[in-house]
Amino acid sequence: MSFPLNRPRRLRRTETIRRMVRETRLSPDDLILPMFVCQGRGIKDPIEAMPGVTRMSADNIGIEARETFAAGVPAVILFGIPERKDAIGSEAWNDNGPVQLAIREIKERAPEMCVITDVCMCEYTDHGHCGALAGGEVDNDATLELLVREALSHAKAGADIVAPSDMMDGRVGAIRHALDTNKFSQVAIMAYSAKFASAFYGPFREAADSAPKSGDRRGYQMDPPNAREALREVALDIEEGADIVMVKPALPYLDLIWRVKEKFNVPVAAYNVSGEYSMIRAAGRNGWIDEERAMMEMLISIKRAGADLILTYFAKDAARKLSG
Numbered sequence: 001m002s003f004p005l006n007r008p009r010r011l012r013r014t015e016t017i018r019r020m021v022r023e024t025r026l027s028p029d030d031l032i033l034p035m036f037v038c039q040g041r042g043i044k045d046p047i048e049a050m051p052g053v054t055r056m057s058a059d060n061i062g063i064e065a066r067e068t069f070a071a072g073v074p075a076v077i078l079f080g081i082p083e084r085k086d087a088i089g090s091e092a093w094n095d096n097g098p099v100q101l102a103i104r105e106i107k108e109r110a111p112e113m114c115v116i117t118d119v120c121m122c123e124y125t126d127h128g129h130c131g132a133l134a135g136g137e138v139d140n141d142a143t144l145e146l147l148v149r150e151a152l153s154h155a156k157a158g159a160d161i162v163a164p165s166d167m168m169d170g171r172v173g174a175i176r177h178a179l180d181t182n183k184f185s186q187v188a189i190m191a192y193s194a195k196f197a198s199a200f201y202g203p204f205r206e207a208a209d210s211a212p213k214s215g216d217r218r219g220y221q222m223d224p225p226n227a228r229e230a231l232r233e234v235a236l237d238i239e240e241g242a243d244i245v246m247v248k249p250a251l252p253y254l255d256l257i258w259r260v261k262e263k264f265n266v267p268v269a270a271y272n273v274s275g276e277y278s279m280i281r282a283a284g285r286n287g288w289i290d291e292e293r294a295m296m297e298m299l300i301s302i303k304r305a306g307a308d309l310i311l312t313y314f315a316k317d318a319a320r321k322l323s324g
């Protein structure tokens with residue numbers, strides 16, 4: 001049966017009817033706010049390539065986390081910017097490092113906030129790669145030991161979830177084993193399972209000062225054209241004990257969010273990365289796009305594709321828009 005009997009426009013006539021037949025809903029519960037923590041006190045330092053985002057010292061992170069929770073966002077993910085970097089990134093497991101201090105501040109000021117930590121070496125190494133180097137390449141198995149130390153230090157500081165983003169083989173299993181044998185069996189793992197070598201991380205690398213000094217990350221992050229390999233990565237991470245799996249970036253990989261959601265029965269997270277954020281902010285500031293509508297349309301597309309959780313720098317703005 002078709003026109004004139006069928007007129008889909010009948011259900012688009014008024015906002016009330018559109019509300020009634022809306023298929024996908026975004027909620028502040030779906031959102032996770034990424035935050036950059038630096039050393040010191042009283043610091044709130046704007047990041048040029050990410051208008052509206054700042055690097056903050058732990059005390060300010062605590063204050064901001066409390067406001068974010070009050071806006072309805074249930075979780076943050078922390079990235080550390082240490083003062084000292086070395087070849088193996090040893091500041092990553094300093095129990096008084098920026099991330100560890102920020103976890104404690106957040107637990108004090110917003111005790112119900114779920115605190116997730118990014119577990120990776122690239123912000124902590126002087127060469128900017130995601131692990132220890134050997135012969136010009138990142139040494140997979142030697143890096144596992146470093147990631148384990150970092151994850152344990154975050155767990156000790158009170159992290160609820162650790163999120164390895166390095167793409168080393170076997171890291172989820174190594175971290176799960178270390179947590180379980182050190183009385184942290186309650187700490188969950190959100191694995192960056194299908195993380196692609198993407199141009200969309202550009203602004204983040206300025207924010208975290210984590211660009212590799214030589215070469216690139218294509219020897220460990222995934223090749224953008226590969227979808228079956230992404231499903232294999234997800235399967236391996238679930239086998240190794242991942243509680244939540246992630247696809248990253250989100251927009252250029254919406255097909256994979258959908259496929260992961262269809263195939264696996266664990267929560268699926270998607271990372272709406274820095275480049276996706278900055279494109280909209282920049283176009284909005286130039287008056288080329290309606291920033292708020294573009295933000296909401298982008299987030300709903302990620303949800304519609306199947307994401308249960310969305311990591312986004314827009315988390316607080318979107319939560320306020322949704323509840324106001």
Ligand code: PBG
Nearest residue numbers: 120122165200201204273274275
């Ligand atoms: C690695 C990490 C990166 C991002 C999150 N974790 C950068 C990279 O792999 O180069 C990117 C996030 C973003 O672009 O918003 N620790």
